[in-house]
Amino acid sequence: MKEIEPDGLRESCTLYMKGGKMLRPSLALITAGAVGADESLAVDFAAAIEILNVYTLIHDDIIDKDAMRRGGPTVHAKFDTATAILAGDMNHSLSVLIFLSASGLGDAMSVRIVELLEKTSRNICEGQFYDYAMEKGKMPCTLDNYLKMAEHKTAWLYAAAAQGGSIIANADKEKASRFFEFGRLLGIGFQIWDDVLGLTADEKELKKPVGSDVREGKMSFPIIHFLDNCDKLQKEKLLSVFGKEIPRNMNEFRQMFIDTGSIEYARKASERYAEGARLLIPKLTSNTYYAQLLSGLVDFSVQRAY
């Protein structure tokens, strides 16, 4: 495949392609192995999944006005919004093109995988729209709506990584659906834990400012719980900075979220989804090595420090 032509566009397309936890491509590879295929068969698909992820991150960062990602500036912050829109679009297409140019999996399977990639993209768009609608007060901020948002915005990509890996390994329809469900549960657990980290993590580990969710007015899982359970004074305190700035006294805010039980409630919810994923593992593979890898991915997703 030919290289991206204009230098500035190539640089912006690849800005996030260093660092990153690589959980989604790992899930694709591990899944293929768990079903009994050589993991290398799923390498192109895993690359496509990660590039698709990067496309949605670049655009999401514009929408959320985020300045930091993966330990460096976001694409729109380093370049500008126009460049970031085009870099996201480019990665969207490259995700499919890289998969198609390299795969050699045969036409029937290629069509299924491309359809899965594009369905994932459309579901992420819907999820990002829900997220935005909740922030703008156009959609009620309930935990139910949060879960709908997280399922589209985050969990679909995990679900697709797992399902795609299994499809490439020739899993039957029922097994492929189970892998989808495994990824979905893992993904929701990951997102809720991500919200917890966004309010409580060690900034050096997180590699982005703790409290940006407060600045953005992000309706995260613990924040929604907090707003449902706090007293009048606590609410006023949050709303004085919410959607405006990162609180200078972030430690006080952290304690406030702990006092209402919101952090613990979110941690337990995250663990509940993770446990749902863990319980599926015996139905996914009889190979102990891959079962351990899958289980390790779940543990990391809901216990990680960054």
Add this chain to the structure above:
Amino acid sequence: MKEIEPDGLRESCTLYMKGGKMLRPSLALITAGAVGADESLAVDFAAAIEILNVYTLIHDDIIDKDAMRRGGPTVHAKFDTATAILAGDMNHSLSVLIFLSASGLGDAMSVRIVELLEKTSRNICEGQFYDYAMEKGKMPCTLDNYLKMAEHKTAWLYAAAAQGGSIIANADKEKASRFFEFGRLLGIGFQIWDDVLGLTADEKELKKPVGSDVREGKMSFPIIHFLDNCDKLQKEKLLSVFGKEIPRNMNEFRQMFIDTGSIEYARKASERYAEGARLLIPKLTSNTYYAQLLSGLVDFSVQRAY
């Protein structure tokens, strides 16, 4: 295929799907017919081409800060930038999904068409980046660079529409390449003529303000020629509004572009590309009816009033 879920996103995705000249989908259908297939075979591909076009228009309108499109407000103007980014992304995916869900052309052909759609998207991104780089002074504003930009940004989609229509009609590789070349020449001619209309058209026919290219600081074909051929006073006059506003005395500016020969130079260049496309027609089809349709498309593209 399921409907787009959030109402606001559905509304923004479909905002441009009324009006429009429909030249690109028409080209896809006519090409399939010209090669000898039933035009209806190419209907899903034609829809995909138009939706792909709409995705790139929505994002381009954000980048160009355009307020009007197809006789109404642009997506980012009616909603906001975040919604427009997501609506574009959504249409990008829907273009491929609608083609795949409806086509029934077989897996091998589906893979070729999806690859063509995504290659088109990537080339348009590169073209939009060149356009932007020229406007921002990061790339020299020469007619050569303009043609490189127009080939990527505009002509690729015409070329892909024609090539895809011929592929669906089972054209051999050589014939498919000729159709690509026909679309490429037609597309460059179309874009140069579009630039002429942007400075000289009747506003009621054009359905958007004449002179927006001046406000945007757009390095269009006649403007590049003008800057190369005007005197010092004329240059100062253009630069006083260029990239800032639509001149209130647009008629005077129009006359100035005519005086330097820039309008005529552009008109002739557009006609030259059109003539190149016309000369290919006898090699594309022996069917008189379809030959006339192809020729009519060329004429319209470089002679239209809007």
